[in-house]
Structure formats: structure tokens, C-alpha cells
Amino acid sequence: MNERELLYVKTIADTQSISKASKKLFVAQPSLSQALQKIEDRLGTPLFIRYPNGVKLTLAGEKYYRAATAILKIYDELCNEITEINNLKKGKITIGITNYLAVYLLPKILPKFHEKWPNIEIYIHEDNSYNIEDLLMKGSLDFGIMHYESDDDNRSLKYEALCEDMFVLVTKCNHPMAKYAEKVEGLPYPVIDLHLFENENFVLLERDKRIRQICDSIFDELNFKPKIGLLLRNYETARRLASVGFGVTCIPFGYINISKGEYEADYYFIKGNIKPAWKTCVVINPKNYLSKAARVFIDLVKEYYKTNQLTT
Template structure:
């Protein structure tokens, strides 16, 4: 049985007349009679008795009518729910975000989104970029706000770049190599030749972190292959160790904003030919449906970056 057949039988039973049912359904009476005949032939038993009182349901007809009513009610409820979802009066949004981007984006954008769409359930997964890519591919999140390097390309994912953030090298204050720095009118930090640090002790982050992956690419392009003096998971701990003179490290310029002034370090821009940058981006799976709620939130993110307030 399909929805049209259910409606035909239910309408005939409600009106107790094929002619009145046909009028309500805006179809010709002979066409409705033929449709009913085919339905009865398909199930192998009459659904109606024709008598002086009109069309009366048989026992099988009563069961059919009850089932038809339940199914149509479920269908109507479903279409109403879909309407609510399409109108953003109801729904669910599940996305991933890196810890750094979440720290700055969520307090600004999430209240705006919830104010406009209070009945949308929001689920957020805070992970590093590598894990977020896996979750995009397996469909556990709608999209991710994360970081991407141009030489790290997951073919199954669509990346929409929002902002380009240069990587800098962090050194202890007044490092011996600081005498080689050059002023850079484009950035607030001076520029320095990364190859000067060939023999320095580098502090690295865990290999699963995107910062580490970009660091490895930059050093490889520069022809620098240091033995890590230390590998950590927390970039703030690493930065404080740089401040204390333990070594040097590479990190995105925007990360400097979150550091405490009591742990001072010097920062230097690296030559562009070292691919020393990454992109803040929206990552989606092009083979998966993107809900209207997801599209609206992504547009909020894009608007935030368009107004010159990058993270």
C-alpha cells in the first residue's frame, strides 16, 4: 500500500460514498472506483459493503482504515517536523572545532546562533584537526572548524579557507641569533632566516597535532632535521619552556594572543618560501547532506571573518 491508496480508502470510508470521496479528492468517480477495485484485488478481500446506507467497511476494511489512519497521522507528524527543521524551529547541529578556535569563536558565535534559533540542539566535539578530519569522513559531525596546511590535503574533504595565519619561530628573549633579525613592515614581528636555527634545540608538539605536522613540513622545506629536545602535548607548556631558555619552537602567530605576559619570548616571521603558515577553515564532506542549521552556522563563521575579526 502507498500513501495515495491509504488516502483513497480513508476518504471513501469517511464520506461513505465514492462520488463524495471523488469530489473531495478532485478525481473522477470512475477513476476512484477503479482504484478501489485494484486495492481490493491486491489484498484479496473486499474493504467495503455497498448498501442503502452507502459504503460500509468490512472487518478487513476496518483494519485497513485503522492502519491507514495511523500511518497517515505518522506521515503528517513527520512532514510537520520536517517543516520545523527547514524553518529552523527545531533540529540538531553537530560540529567539531579545535580547542584554540573554540576558545575564541564559540563565546562570540554560539550565543548569537542560540538567540536566533533557541530550539536547535547543538553538540560540539573539541578535537585536534587530524581527529576532526576522521570524524568528517565517517559522518559523525556535520562540519569542522579547524586548521589546514596547503601541503596536507585530505582528498575526501572540502576545505573553505577563512584566514591565513603565518607561523613564527619563538625563541628565548635576546637569543644569540636575534642580531640577524630584519624589520618587516607587513607584520608586527621582525623577520629572520630559519636556517640560522639549524643547530638549535627544538621543542615539538605531539605528532597527532596539526601544529606539529605543519612544523615538520616547514623544517623539511628548510632542510632542517633536528632531534627533538622535547615533545609535548600542550603548546603553552612548550612556549613557557622556550621562555625559560630550554629551546625554540614554531607556532602560529595567532596563538601568541593566548599567552601570559609573565612568560616572555621573542617571535620572528619566517620566509614565505618555507610554506610557514596554515589556514583556518571550514571542512565539510562533499558527499554528505549539510543541514540548513549547519549552513546558517557556517555563514555566521564566514561573516565573522569577513568583518576583519580573524581567530
């Protein structure tokens, strides 16, 4: 039993397919099948039940998989610890990050990191906040960069806030209700009463999206029931539709900067809700080893937010 064999079995189990595993491992499918057969022959028992459309672990396979996962994790931690001794001359970081933050933040951080530590391999996993939290719990990521509500955190994970953000209402330019907006000192956009838009169609994200859940919290707090005209998966699609008058929507204030240019819109802070709705944060699993390379990357992110006093 060696690292390669453990990885072969784990990858086949994760993908539930020898063909998919072979592509992920960059190993020819016949070679992978032969390697698996040799492992099973040596153990004297099959690890998988073969089906025409995939494979499933046997009872022995489940025990092997659990052991392989634990051993590979220990091996990875050992390699990372040795890499620290080598003063970051080599190593790897696996980062989970939400799509928006990847677009906004990575071009500002990755070049600086690579310039100082060119031999550190970086793997980026773009996903939603909930899946990032789940992968952190499983030990599949070194850390995550994401948004969260302070009342909605996973107590098994550690969240360190980088900045806070408010939500804004998005409408087409010169919307008829714009005349009711009020300027408030210290705010870059005027404030407007959400109830003025009770007859408007709202373009919102699906309920599994964290942006939507925060919007719903704001609506509940203000005792406002939006008339939902369309549900989407992407906030920028919602913003652009609102900008051309196809309803209105709500997005985080920080998202405005990345959206400027095409499809200009008007933005308003929501009366009665002028407070941070979510936070941008770095998330780690305290139970997992955090390499020096990961800590250095996190420090660069913190310094960037501190220097630029970002609200995203």
C-alpha cells in the same frame, strides 16, 4: 524494531560495553540488558557475545549494526529536514572543532547564535584535525572547523578557507640571536634565519600533530635539521617553555593572540618561509545532509572572519 531499539544496539556496539552504553544512554544497566535480551529473543539469535570485560558483535549483530546505523542516519536527516520547515524553532548541530579554535572562536560565535536561535541544541566535539575528518567521513558531524594544508586535504571532503596563517619562531625575550633579526615592512615581527638556532634545543609537538607536520615541512624546505630537546602534545606548553628559555619552538602566528599576557616571549617570522603554512577552514562532507541550522552557524563564522579580517 523501533528507533530506541536501534539506538540501544548501536550504542552497545560502539562502546563495546553494556555498562558504558547505559551511562551514555542514561538508561539503567539492568533495563538496558533486559531490552537487549528482548530484541535478541524476538530475532531468535544473539547479537553480542558476552565477555567479562565487554561485548563483541556476532555475525547477525554486525548486520543489525550496519542496518541500524543507516536507518538512524536516515531518521536524523528526516528530523532535520522537518525542523527546517519549522523555521529553526528546534533542531541540533554537531560541530567538530580543534581545541585551539574552540577556545578562540566559540566564545565569539555561540552567544550570538544562541541569542537568535535559543532552541537549537549545539553539540561540540573537540578533537584533532585528522579525527574530525574521519568523523565527517562517517557522518557523525554536521561540519568541522579546523586547520589544514592545501596539499593535505581529503578529496572526499569539501574545504572552504576562512583565512591563512604563517608560522613563527618563539624564543625567550632578548635571546642572544635577536641581534641578527631583520625588520621587514608589512610584517608585525622581524625575520630571522632559522639556521642561527642549529645548536638550540627545539621543543616540538608529537609527529601526529598537524602543527608538527607543518614545522617539519618548513624545516625540510629550508634544509634545516632541528636538535629536538623535548616532544609534547600541547603547543601552549611548548610556547611557555620557549618563553622561559627552555629551548625554542614554532607555532602558528594566530596563536600568539590567545597566548598574550603570561609568559611573554619574542616572535620571529622565518627567513625564506614568509608565506601561509596552513589555512583555517570549514569542512563538510558533500554526501551528507547539511541542515539550515548548520548553514546559518557556518555563515556566522564566515561573517566573523570577514568582519574581523582574522588570521588565526
